[in-house]
Amino acid sequence: PAPYNDDEPRRALIADVELALGVNGMAINDKGFVRKPVACVAQNHEHDDSRPAAYWNAEGHFLHCHKCGQSYGLNTVADLLGIDRQQYRPQKQQRQRQAQPRPHTPAKRQRVNYRYISELPTATLNQRRATILRSPIGTGKTELAKRLAAGKKRVLVISHRIALSKSLSNRLEFHNYLEAPQDDDLLRMDHLVIVANSLHKLIPRRAGVPLPQYDMVIIDECEQVLGHLTGNTFERDEAITAHNVLRALVRNAGQVLALDAHAGRLTWDFLTEILGEDKVQFIDNQHKLERGTLKLWQHPDNMIAYADALIAQDEGTVVFAVSGRKHARTLARRYQERLGADAVMLICGDNSKSYEAQRFINNINQQLPQKRVLIYTPSLGTGIDIQAPVRAIFGIFHQEPLDAYDCHQMLGRCRQAQERHAYVSAIEGNRETDADIIYDRYYTNALQTARRCSFDAFGTQQLADDHKALLKLVARVRARRNRSLNNLLGHFMALARRDGFSLQLPQDEGHNERVNAQMKDAREALQEEERALVLSVAPVSPEEFDAANGELQAKPEMRAGLKRWWIEETYGQTISGELYDHYNEGRGRTQLLQFCDLFITPSRLQAQDRHQAESDIPLHKRGHYSVKQAILSDLIRTVFGELSPEVLLTEEELNARMGDYLARHENDLRRYFNRRPDNSDTPKYVLRWLLRRLGLNLKTYRSRRGDVYGIDADLLAQMLSYR
Template sequence: PQAEPQAEPQAKEWSAVMEKVVRKHHEQLLQTPNVLHRLRDWGYTEQVIKDAGLGYNPKGYKLENGTWIPAGLLYPHRDIVTKEIVMVHVRQPYHDANGNRDSLAWAMQVDSLPKSKYTSIKGSKGKLTNYGYVYNDTSADIIVFAEGEKDCDNIHRAIIENDGLLKHVKAVFNSKQGVSDSLKRSGLLTEETRVVVFADNDETAGNKIKDALVRELTEYVHPFRIAVVYAPKGKDVTDFANIESHFRLADLIEDEGRSIPNIVYVNEQYMSNTSDMWAEHYLIGLDAPMGTGKTFAVGEFVQHHNYSALILTHRRSLTRNVAERLSEYGFVCQYDDDDASNGQRVVYTINSIDKLQGRQFDVVVIDEVNQVAEHLIGGTFAVTTSAENNELTGESAYGMLMALCERAKHVIYSNANLNEPAYHLLHELKEKTYKVFEHLVIINTYRKDKPSVYMYDRRDNVLNEILKNGRGEYPNLIVTDSPQQVKQLSEILRQRGYNTIAIHQNTVDTEEIIEFLRDPNALIEDYDFVIASPTITSGFSIEKPIGNVYAYNTGLAVTAETTTQQIGRARNVKGNIYVHIAKDASEYKPVSWREVAVEHYKVNEWLRKISHDNLIYLNKYRNDETVPEPSLPYWRFRCKVEAYIQNEKQRVQSSFLEQMYQDGYTDIIFVDDEDVPDAVQEIKKEVAEKVADYEKEKTLHVEPVDENQEKILRDRGLFTEDTEYGIRRSKIENAYGRVIDEDIYLHWRDICRKSTRPLVWFSQIALKPEVLKSLDNNEGEQRDRLPMHYSHYTARRHLLAGMLALLYPKSHSTGGFVITYKNTQEHAFTAKYADQLLQALQEDAELTLVVKHVFGVNPAKYKTGIQFLRALLRQFGLLIDRKAGDYCINADSLRKMTYYRYNRMKSRDMLEDCDSALAGLLVYDRRSNITKNLNKRVYAFSKESAQQEIIELSSVA
């Protein structure tokens, strides 16, 4: 415990007075049979009343100093360290909304009742402490929180009357909106502490208190060591006292304290050494540095117990890689075995989980659970499923995953440091399977010797290190977040005589890259530099020695986790790691890493909790001074660094530093960036020329020109001398590598002109005519043949939005469209507009092909525009109503789609950022506070306000 603070004289005097008051009324309680009888009905015994020091005041009165002592039950709250009274809470007799007196009022036989149920004696300081009990067993590690004093006293009774519980429970407190001052000082909250929070199963303010308490507890206790236990519906914790002599309360702290997820810290070079712990648990989380063999540990576990097993991943390349590495244990990949769905040990992507319906596996492994959870709520699945469209939706994939996990003996996941979607996914899994108390998290603190990490603010300085160090004794790895940077660096190094291999999204299908990725350790020594974009992250490993690793980032879209995973591909680095993080990267904020390191120590916030393992060293951050060496568990290392930059206090999200630390890099050096070296200045012009060449290359897509293509280009006025050698397309890469295709844009422009509607530009559709033709000839392989950068889901939502935009005559000048829940005439469209749209599609064979393969609806088969639109909108679960001779979207179907889409979103921000093109189909109430509850997957808004809401499609411009 920290040093005991000196109380103010006034507070000590008040505490002494309250001691006398409480002692007096405690004696009075023992002489009042009516009230004692009521307390026994509430579960109190003589021992609990004595331990609580509970008092009873039959009538309010004033002390000599003017302090009012209300009538009711007096609960003294004592400082956990000094044991002095700092608050007296009074449970008053009261009547409910219907005027009925409560049981305490009946026992006290009073008629004049106060308006509030609780009050405090003047001078009380509630934030200073928690009401409760501290027990003496030093080996106990559980702290229990309940909502009020009465619940707290009943839990205390359950503990002292059940043999064995005192060995595991070290304290019981009532809940507050946070951790009280004296509890912080008491030293009871340690890294080994486990917490049970009892909550009533209602929607009262008590749940808000519980949520606030749990949030603050995570600053002191690992989230997986906190269990929230709800009473049965309509009951509170007190009611347990009246059921089977309240022993069910003890059941909730069941089985000698194993009710809370166990976290085990190990220090093992290989995770397979921990597998003997797995067999006793249902849900098993593995958190270990890269290179400690998590994947092989799973293989050995299922082999030892002769289990069937399913491993789920989030990417196709990772699926193949995991299956190859575990082939000796009988695992097969869904892409390499036609009969994989019937196999006993299989590796599948989450997007193919529907092929395993009805199957049962002994073990289900969710590899990289953070990414899998994000896929389930992201845009990689279809919007909805209908009779004509059997695509897998995120909601149905989630249900299938839950079903597989419920039938399994063990569920294993990696990434114990969970993001929010993954945390709620696992939380729901525990609730659905009723296996709340069988959760094991293994945290491997093993850290083999890691190279030093040099952090730079300027990318040119990393480039200088590349040129200065050259090849060296071993090949080198360069990782970046941009295919453009891969090309530039590769060209620069080749001109200097180095043998390089460039891996990015446009080269992964070439023969050289395929062969290298299949077995990089056999070919790595043939190259001086391996340069890669995020094409390589998890599932790719270089075991051979590597000289230096360079992280050369632009900061456009890559995350801290992706960057560290790229760096971690090199398992055996003999040199150093040189890292640049762009100042304008949204992930990192415009603050230099050196300043962040300095300000860590100025504000001293992150040194609040100190332990003796997992040291992190931040050396030589300024003038070769040595920074003190703090130590803290990695999960304590939060993004809470305060930095004073440019005379402004900013919150800095040091995600990259946190990730590097988690992965075992402890020697992190912040380098004062100097002026760009001459060696880099000399190649500035060369780089600029290369950039210009790439930009020129990017605007000219060279393909053979056949007669039909030439005719299309000439009709549109696009055929020039340049295009004699190929089709000229204006391709602009955005931060995510998607493509704007001018041809598709021109199609929609023509449609808009024919129907006198505003110009519509769809910026993320990149289906090329030659791809469409191949799809038309291979209908059974449609989705597998789509280009890598093409999102089927994205195309569906953008094309739908564009078609609907053309139907509404009262569109905004920007080309947007509006719809409301009211089927009013002004938001209806006529059959004439629908026929115009269908005619425009039927006249353009190429665009017909787009609609056919994106929606599965062929415009050529329909005679009227309304028939076509009915089939089209049915793909999204939307219906068309007829209203006074015109047509509009059915309000009920729109509401159902709104509800479904809301369940896919993490937050309103995510809705606006990721699905703006369908925002016109989502009705939400901007005037109400929508509460996110991912556990129940419900978002609520009022029908009345929704009827007034007008939704505008924001992505049509």
């Protein structure tokens, strides 16, 4: 077996120790010590802990106490805190049986050093049928593509965003797929830019006519295109079709060029599986640009306060690249209240298709200087090059949903910023990073559901080859993303140094309460406005929403109407304030649907699972309704006997019943409910965690027997009223 990699259980132990000490995510000094003092954990010395003097080293993972003059290692601290280290060891035997994940960068690569990669000799690119080119942002990858395409009769460029496709069409002087009156017209365009979501339009309508062939296929930002195929912008079987078309286009192309500033193993595996390793080369441009200083802030509120000072100087536009739509809207609301609506431009998923947003995007270098603040989310961030000078760009990147590659893509859109700043979440995770394990989880789930639902008996195709091929890509994309998200800040810093930034950590101890209060007020105002609008507008069905143009879709009333439709469809009732609040809190829709499934006959849910298979829903998006119902129904039956708040258990009784349940379903919880090995395995915790998935809660009651536990009666009554 491969050598045991102790990193994952160690990271989980570190996270729990830091949580117990109360220092997780805290600011550190240049020696790696958390600035906040904590009480010493040692039990055998005498000093007054009313004034703590022990400091946790977040880099070396030890605790040093200045009062007793001793340092305590990670394992010692865990033992003194009462953390059972044994719970982190069972993964060891499991990991010994797993193959080590392959490195991100292929071993076979050709290193070059070009300030402008467009100067790369054509002969170098012609050595293999397919070339993967990794070159830093701003080194001329698009210019290289333009030079190579000039000598080809038929060239197809594939990107992952509409905005990027328009930019590429302009720079390459190619047709854009949006220009075609009919899909068949695309087949006759010799030089075409298209997005991954529209690859199906290249399938000829007439039976027996093959896919168009191209002298060269260029996949721009290839790692993001492949990741996009596994995302949520595809419905039903669209991702399967797009993946099949992309593989066929690559297989039939005279030459393939895959470009990305962070190209790596993901693209290498994709192309070599189609063409063979002897047909693919990996060129790594290791030229390091001097990009100046990138300041990394520990608190976003302090960074925003600094941005406020620059905006007040009014010496150029200040830009914010924000990972989440809600945070971007909150930030925009705060600045609109301070500067006026005309001074602030927000581009996010809510309005990116509107006339105003499209006019701004299409003329961004002329429009940008007219604004004091620009705030954008990923809907703009990886699709546009901003050449206009800006006073500063600030990145606000929380742990979800972007990985470090995406964060740098967003930050790199502004090519001429006087200053660059970023806040990146320092919270570490413990997501699965082995693509084989991720693949096996989805594959096994699909296979078990197929057997439970008797797919063969009903003539339903089980696991087709094209489904397995897409699932393999899904597993690799998620493993790559998880590696980054598990240490988002560390990975972000490593990429920054590789891309030529020198890092600086501003002194920003503590929080800016003024900024936090303003952000809270803006957030609450937006929430109240949305609530009032959803409760007052007429419902808009998804079909009506999709049929509307981008200008209508961007209107708040239209989006509120769509949300109202979903709420009323979920609960089967006319909307009320209570329904809105329940839907809006946490995972209201998911919880209710899972709760309702408890009352549906297994045969109906099995039919639903078969319908998903017949509809070619990708394996990683299937609901496994009948299996999940069986797992959760067994929970209620084993622990409580019936779904009733009157059943009260002592902790001893609860532990015994949950022990029986976990003996049967521990692996099922990991596979079907994504329960991680580093989660607490305390029976009470697991039961609470499962009940929350049903919109319920485990409540503690005082009795003559001591503490007893049962289902919260009020929540159960509420969920039953929503059925």
